[in-house]
Amino acid sequence: MEPKIAEKAWNPELEKEILKQWVNEKIYEFTPKNDNFTIDTPPPYPSGRPWHIGAAAHYSQIDMIARTARMAGKNVYFPIGIDRNGLPVEIYTEKKHNIRMRETERGEFLKLCRTALDDLEAEMILIMKSLGISGDFTNYYRTDSEEYRTLTQSTFIDLWKKGQVYLANRPNNYDWVSGTTIADAEITYEDLPTKLVYMKFQIKDTDKEIIIASTRPELLCACKTIIVNPEDERYTNYVGKKVIVPITNVEVELRTHHSARQEFGSGAVMVCSYGDQNDVALFRELELKEIVAIGLDGKMTEAAGEYVGLKPKQARTKIIEDLEKNGFVEKIEDIIHRTPVSERSKNPIEIIPMEEYYLKQKEAIEKMKKLGQEITFYPAMHKQILMNWLESINIDWPISRRRYYGTEIPIWYCKSCSEPHVPEPGKYYKPWLEKCPINNCSKCKGTEFVGEERTFDTWMDSSVSPLFVSKYNKDQEFFNKVYPTSIRPQAKDIVRTWLYYTLLRCEQLTGKKPWSEAWVMGYGLDEKGMKMSKSKGNAIDPLPVIEQFGADTFRFWSASEINHGYDFRCNEQKIESTKKFLSKLWNVSRFLSSFPVIESGIPTETDKWILAELDNLIKECKKGYDEYNFFIPAIAIREFTWNIFAAHYIEMVKARAYGIGFSDEERDGAIYTLHKTLSTILKLLAPITPFITEHLWKTLYSSESIHKQKQVTSESIENNNKITKEITEFNSKVWNEKKAQNLSLKDSIKITIPESLEYFKKDLKSMHNLDDS
Template structure:
């Protein structure tokens, strides 16, 4: 059929008429249809049986009977007439030659076409109509949209990928394939009447090489059968995975108590197949939505930003990464490099190796703290204002980690925990309380010293528990060495309240400026400072600052002043 857009006045006079094909001399009806693009080419479009997906959709919509002129081997068949036996490219060249010989070729120009190609061979794909098994899905699109809006997506932006796919579905699901390797369709057919034979459920069958489970056809009495050679679409198999996990049809009590599945983790590229088809198939079998949450990850791409593919030869072998850097370093990198639920990021050996510095830092922090005696009765000491400040900062991370982990967000809390441990805890708090923890000059009371030790151990213990889901091995080793217990059997930290008015940014600025002043004068950080004036609001941490920076005279005023 030849079509033009209903709004295209140039061709309205052709509606209801017929065109004659120049090579075969067949009459083709002309009609108006919105699929024709006024701005594209001449505005007239010849819709054939299987030129591309648009043709296929058009034929299905118009309920036209397709004429397939291409064999499975890519050669033209009897419907192609004088082109029979030629491959597709040869047939195209011959058609062009015939048009030239008949002087019917008005103009010949190079144009760019959107042509589907094979992902691996890059050869053009030709569509051929073949009988397949289909599972109804069009009628269930409203229910699928309802479920897509009901499921919690992490991150929420991934929900649109599923909604867009549901909207694009225009035919029922073809669940059979003609491949060598896949799950066989368990069917046999009577050679006499073609009646199908189904085997008992629960087994795995290979009809193409096994005998059927019956000796005679129940309809005609035939005794010869042929096995089904087609196989199932991969997603038809894997879409049953959550029901298998929930022991559906095998343990009703377990199924009822465990339904629905809490989580479906998947890559963004398979939301439209594994995610969608699982929701569809499980709904058809149970009448319910199978998932509560859908955790979607984007891709780790190569260093040039390209998706890894065996055919492109740019696949980075994860075993090589693990052998080179270890699982902890690689896992930490995947968490802090970027939010993989929102965007792709590039694989970089240099950046993976860089995360090893934090693991070393964590190990060294733990070794330093473990040099001091552990508090015998944790929670009994009264923390100083300096201790309250760091405990408040740590508990902010406990709250953040609980909230984000429950939403499958590891990037946000771990990035902040990493910064806290390295910068705030190690670089500032530990430096501020070293003198109190050692207390060699007996400047502090025993209670103040014990408060420092309890805080050091307490913050380390909390941070290890927060990091354990991401750094399970190093967290286990450190925790076992210090506390003698398996950290993965411990309870997750619970947020506690610590009231202090110490502003973190200003306190860190005071430390940094004092250290910088010494460095600028070429002095050791342990060198004495004659006099320092700090803002009045920091009087409560004054003694820790005085001892940490070796200040001979500490005064309080409106702003920081340093006299070396």
């Protein structure tokens, strides 16, 4: 019999044709019903070369979530978006056009930003489509669109009216290179080399000195007090006395405070405005008057005296020289210091008092903890990232930024009395460019206004993604059907930003949590175990890999390599090696395509055995799919297909399927079981490798897409794992014995079949050409 599948190998080029079929057939088209499965898909950020291979693996698995849900009978809404706001866009634009944002006319710079990422966005969309991602590309959104920014501004206006927003002058994290405030959640820490300087502070009217170790001697001019631990007996006699700050000769008081650690350095700490967040807390608690030592230009202010105009690092070098020259240094150590840096720009941050807008979050922490507990996390361990972050929040969220490419804060100020005014929601406003839509000041009746020039933190945009895709304030009927959304899939590094801010904002606006499930993936690492990123230069471009090996090979690697929630290493050789499984699946399917599909058959004991093993596979896959952990079904399907079904069952029933030495009833039982097993494997595998399963399914079983089928369910067949072990061990014994006797697999051999395998005797004799007389 000639096989129905003529090609001897799976050709990844077929994926392009299958993609066209899916588009033409509109098999993923979404029509809202009363019960929907909505995915709050992360909008990827096209900054620099778009995506590395780890991100592509991440989005492949998000698609597996969608495909799993569809085959579970759910009505899946899978929106796609692109995140284009904020600092990365601006930095990319500056590099591309060799310009500086603040030296370019704002309108012109915004125009360049809008077009700078178009090519990168197009490539990103191409990658997503090539991967077989089954989202809504026809209506994909951009976070810099007028429609999206209108929603961001409208939600801000809503919260403003609810009293959730206020203006305050407070110490803020400041990225002086990009010239903007950043929130605590946007800070990461890097271990950087620096000097720990042990400085001599004279206790006034004594010949005693206190040694204070600091990595920030350039902030001596901002020192307002010295603290020691109240239990530190070394300083008991000096508490309350004046201490003379070296270089500046300013006198400050020696106080006690529990935050001073006796074991660090000399146990004495200088409190400056502002070396770190501990300084910020101490200045508030002790009601100290701040000195602004570093300005918005990132340089030392006049408060630094002769060091004015120097950058902090330059001032540090100069002041260390002066301290040494004047005998104020006991010793200097070269150390590695955990330094706060901007997550976006990678610049070390400074803490500078600035007037910014804040969104209230401190008062919502307990509510956020409660909502967090109500959300099911996959894996459960990553819920702790959210809970740890909630425990660490001690200030409200600074939401204003001093940048250009972002959603503008919709506020105008009365020119006469400075009273702020917000317009009515529903329109996209540009206060820096447009006339105020309000005619008279509500306070002084003035008629002239000045527009706000600042923009929002980009998380103000991203945090309303579930509202945007649900058509909040736009289509109430649609919104009621798809919101709250079902699941938030994302990476673990943005739990404290995107996940948390979305939870906060959506609850503030709707009174509901935005989703009931959160799926959190680990990092893509390079071969050395380093986090993969474009800035480090260790990122692998996914498009050439997909073009070379095919999307299904890449996707199966993603599923079989990544135990969900854990970091994973990316290796092209491993990706290539997964082709072997797809080749095995193809060869099995090609062989079975020689036999007609039989709707029913009377299975023998051999057939019942493999059907019991198949049922066990169904149960195992369901467990993995229910937890959105695709590692479980990928490994189980590969193991079953390769090492049980192909290696043992097919070989056992091959002669029977051809009808050689068996009755028609026995033959049909084998053919029925072969096709039932293969069709089940294809369905189980479809969410992971959608292309090859689609092609084989349509070639062998149906004209309707496999992705429109319901997933198979367990028939609760009792499974005897002992029998499987005995069958595989017996087969291996025969093969090894033939090899030892230099016999071919077709040659006859005299081996007795064990009594426990009596039910399988006829198939085993045929399989091995046994002489058991």
